[in-house]
Amino acid sequence: MACPTNDTMSSQEISASMPPDTARCYFPSLIHTTPHSPERKRCIFWTPSYQYTRRNGLLPVPATYSEDVCKLAIALLLRTYIGTNSVSYGFLKRGYSDKNGRPIVTRAHMCKADLHESETVHESFSRLTSTPLNSSNGEGTDLDHRVFNTTLCLQPPGLHERYPEKSLDPIVENPWESDMFFCVANGIYGASSQNCIKFRLHYSTKLLDKTRARNVLSTFESIVSAITDNSTCPLNNLNIISRWDEYRFGNGMPEYRSPPKELLTSVWRGKIRTRKQSTRQTIFWV
DSSP states (O other), X not given: OOOOOTTTOOHHHHHHHSOGGGTTOSSOOTTTOOOSOOOOOEEEEEOOOEEOOOSSSOSOOGGGHHHHHHHHHHHHHHHHHHOOSEEEEEEEEEEEOTTTOOEEEOOOEEEEEEOOTTSBHHHHHTTEEEEETTOTTOGGGOOOTTOOOEEEEEEOTTHHHHOXXXXXXXXXXXXXXXXXXXXXXESOSSTTOTTEEEEEEEEETTTOOHHHHHHHHHHHHHHHHHHXXXXXXXXXXXXXXXXXXXXXXXXXXXXXXXXXXXXXXXXXXXXXXXXXXXXXXXXXXX
């Protein structure tokens, strides 16, 4: 179900047009409404380290984990919010220079993903394609009007520990002036955290407020958790409520007799049931 834009409907009109059980859903809309303040101030959210598993051996090796899994997670995130099967987004990859090991930024690409509900997570990896922005054939600049202005910055293994003062700061020369800027670090050093990754979200208050930003990061974390837990699962059966939320709702809230589930197919088809928001253990800086 395609979402109407700000130019066509107000948030009140959109809420009024929705069925009663979808008027206040868990997912904030990035298209329908924006905060009152038009500031470009950057706010940051961290998530705790998230340890992933390789249950069936189909996932990429840790060295390429953030490139493959996090690109797909971003694509699914944008598909959830924007409501289109084809989404594009920019990403930057930061690596080490050959000379002294200091972090450098590689070329920016435009990444495209054509998502099909019946495909499995593993099959969807092969549908991720990227094109350099300065490509001579112009593919990198042929963008759909629904493209969301997001940048995904990928960090090499161990960069956070080697250069903590620089490793996860947003890249200044951002070609898109992104509304949302994801920094993802993986392969964190340490015996107990070799397979952990960390997410950091920078966003503009022109687009998001604090509550929506929390939900964006929570949804991203949940999608990463879901696609790494079972890569043979069809996209339309992915549960994007995180295991942490399942535990909270299953044990801390008596009104829920079983852990809640929110499937991507329900979100994409506009059939989202009402549920109370959980309290996230997320740290907020301004």
